Amino acid sequence: MTxxxxxxxGAVTILFKASxxxxxxxxxxxxxxxxxxxxxxxxxxxxxxxxxxxGGDRELVFDERLAGVAAGAIxxxxxxxxxxxxxxxxxxxxxxxxx
Amino acid sequence: xxxxxIRDGIRAGxxxxxAPLLFGASFGLLAVDAGMGRLGAVAMSATTFAGSAxxxxxxxxxxGGGVAAAIVAALLLNARYVPLSLAVASIFPGSRKRRLxxxxxxxxxxxxxxxxxxxxxxxxxxxxxxxxxxxxVGGTALGTVVGDLLDPEAIGVDAAFxxxxxxxxxxxxxxxxxLATAIVAGTxxxxxxxxxxxxxxxxxxxxxxxIGLRR
Numbered sequence: 001m002t003x004x005x006x007x008x009x010g011a012v013t014i015l016f017k018a019s020x021x022x023x024x025x026x027x028x029x030x031x032x033x034x035x036x037x038x039x040x041x042x043x044x045x046x047x048x049x050x051x052x053x054x055g056g057d058r059e060l061v062f063d064e065r066l067a068g069v070a071a072g073a074i075x076x077x078x079x080x081x082x083x084x085x086x087x088x089x090x091x092x093x094x095x096x097x098x099x
Numbered sequence: 100x101x102x103x104x105i106r107d108g109i110r111a112g113x114x115x116x117x118a119p120l121l122f123g124a125s126f127g128l129l130a131v132d133a134g135m136g137r138l139g140a141v142a143m144s145a146t147t148f149a150g151s152a153x154x155x156x157x158x159x160x161x162x163g164g165g166v167a168a169a170i171v172a173a174l175l176l177n178a179r180y181v182p183l184s185l186a187v188a189s190i191f192p193g194s195r196k197r198r199l200x201x202x203x204x205x206x207x208x209x210x211x212x213x214x215x216x217x218x219x220x221x222x223x224x225x226x227x228x229x230x231x232x233x234x235x236v237g238g239t240a241l242g243t244v245v246g247d248l249l250d251p252e253a254i255g256v257d258a259a260f261x262x263x264x265x266x267x268x269x270x271x272x273x274x275x276x277x278l279a280t281a282i283v284a285g286t287x288x289x290x291x292x293x294x295x296x297x298x299x300x301x302x303x304x305x306x307x308x309x310i311g312l313r314r
Binding site: 005013014019021023037039040043045046047048049050052053056059060068069072073075085095 | 136271
């Protein structure tokens, strides 16, 4: 029965990922839709940040991730390169876990 | 045609590649425990190519939670790929078949990095996506044989990714409209996280895009 899970999740995820490029890819979007799509990136990025920082299983979890991301935010503020931001966040979270 | 940008994308993805290797191996181990078998584990990584949904499905099967529950949980988590895919709809070149194939390279990280310059770039998305795909599927295969390589949490990888998305969000926030959208989207996500099944808050946050209609 696990193959049913693998097949269904795989097939539907392929459709999810293909939905934009396959269904919309050919045509120019109407201006109102284009205006929506334009702010999709900041909306989704903000949602990903929140989910991955404090998300749990139907609960908010405030743990070492939050401290790591806060340190990462300071690095962002100081215009550090992406890799530095990631290393700072990971290091802070890892160190707090260590002690 | 876009090969030099794809190479740039692969290079841009290199700093991210350790995480999918470690998480891929953890998934491989968990999937074998959950009764998927080695082949099943690798097949899922090769077709679904989305970490959180795969972990959710495998954990539910592992704890005896049933096929339907595993499918629903995984698909809710992956529903965010509809808005992510819509945002990059126009950047994929070529025939419909080619777009269907290459759109599978969309994962959170490749999608986010490809928008770094302010508009989405196909070469970067494809390059990062190809690299992460190979590492994810390879890491899964490795995990089914040797088990966990190293606990990703011990080295703080789980904090590195939200920090990466925050860094990629920052340049958008100079625009007032994008800032307002991000705040609303973040607030919706935060408000729904304690109640809604995993994955739903992110999809609901796309409602914040209605702010784009305001002039």
